[in-house]
Amino acid sequence: MSEDNPAPQIRYAYDFNTVVWANGLYDIFVQAIHPSGLKSHPAYAGFAHTWDASEISGAYKSVRIEIDNPVVYSEYIFTGAVDSLWTNNANWNVGKYPPYYHNGVIRIEADCELPAGEFVILGDGGECILQEGVELLIRRDD
Numbered sequence: 001m002s003e004d005n006p007a008p009q010i011r012y013a014y015d016f017n018t019v020v021w022a023n024g025l026y027d028i029f030v031q032a033i034h035p036s037g038l039k040s041h042p043a044y045a046g047f048a049h050t051w052d053a054s055e056i057s058g059a060y061k062s063v064r065i066e067i068d069n070p071v072v073y074s075e076y077i078f079t080g081a082v083d084s085l086w087t088n089n090a091n092w093n094v095g096k097y098p099p100y101y102h103n104g105v106i107r108i109e110a111d112c113e114l115p116a117g118e119f120v121i122l123g124d125g126g127e128c129i130l131q132e133g134v135e136l137l138i139r140r141d142d
Contacts, residue, residue, distance in 0.1 A: 018067045022101035022123055027062035073104065080110025084137075087115060102126050113137045 077093040078086070089096045091110075098106050101123035108130045114120060116139040120128060130136055 019069055019096060020099050021067050022099045022103065023067050023069055024101070025064060025066050027064055029062050069099075073098075075105045075107065076102070077107045077109060078112050080112065084111050084113045085115065086112055087118060105129060107131070108134050108136055111135045111137075113139065115139055116141045 073094045075093075076098040078091055078097075079093060080091055082088055082090040085091065086097055091097075091112075098120075100119065100121040103123040103125050104127075106120070106122075106126070106128045108128070110131075111134055114137065120138070122128060128136075
């Protein structure tokens with residue numbers, strides 16, 4: 001067995017919250033990053049020791065997953081019951097904030113702040129409706 005082609009194994013398992021994503025098929029590209037900032041690279045076809053991004057660009061293979069969360073609400077209403085943060089589940093009528101690519105309605109009925117690094121991504125047919133006089137502040141990373 002070549003050292004560049006080890007047998008499949010599970011060394012690490014990572015959990016992530018699928019609730020923030022709409023149900024459907026996704027391709028995930030996995031890359032390890034060392035605390036020093038050095039990124040991992042693919043070990044395909046013997047490139048492991050001489051890898052250069054310009055030589056084998058696109059060598060990463062995706063992992064296909066299907067997200068099938070049991071409950072997807074057609075409407076999410078931001079009430080601001082606790083504070084103005086989008087990501088505080090207590091501020092939403094259904095007890096959680098909307099997933100990315102939501103195809104239904106998102107109603108903002110109180111001033112709302114979307115923290116940097118969070119996004120409002122609507123799916124096909126999705127709507128985000130702000131009540132009159134309400135502000136939606138979207139922070140961004142600079």
